[in-house]
Amino acid sequence: MRQIVLATRNAKKIRELERILLAAGLTDVGLAGPELYAALPEIPETGLSFAENALIKARAVAAATGLTAVADDSGLCVDALSGMPGVLSARWSGRFGDQVGGPDRDTANLQLVLDQVADVPDAALGAHFTCAAALVQPDGTEHVVEGVILGYLVRTPRGTGGFGYDPIFVPEGETRTTAEMSAEEKDAISHRGRAFRALVPLLKGEG
């Protein structure tokens, strides 16, 4: 069985990729996570694009393990904020997201975005999530694919599913936020689901 290592410490991402690979009939692939690169220090995401950051992580893990590595990087891009928070999505609220007794980081990030669009008309609240997934082979071969989900922001958070900005994001053609969907419903249309599914032909050697 071929071994692929996913460059993330997020167990949910490992399970999501596993589900997508199985659904695509990729049964000869074993997925591993951080247990294979535990000694590797935290990899700084210094890239200016999702693709660059995904490649930085996949290259580091492929080099550390000698195995095929997959990494992703994702974020929310708000039209009225010229595409920000973008690659800065995870730490958008900076140190305000770390204050003891303050809101958790996801809530602080989401609240800051809502404050920033407070004067933007409802009709101009377009936004999308993007995910870049990078595949790096031990022989140095590299691929990057991207997945996008278009939608708009709502001013009042709704739903308890998902994470991050999900409670304020409604996909195009939907009325629910992605935090009001089941994990399977979100996977089927999400930026990460789309990017991971686009990796399948490459992992099958058809790309």
Ligand code: IMP
């Ligand atoms: P990363 O790709 O795990 O580094 O995620 C970057 C950040 O983008 C997360 O911390 C979230 O704030 C945001 N983000 C990425 N994907 C999603 C999503 O599916 N829902 C909500 N927020 C997301």
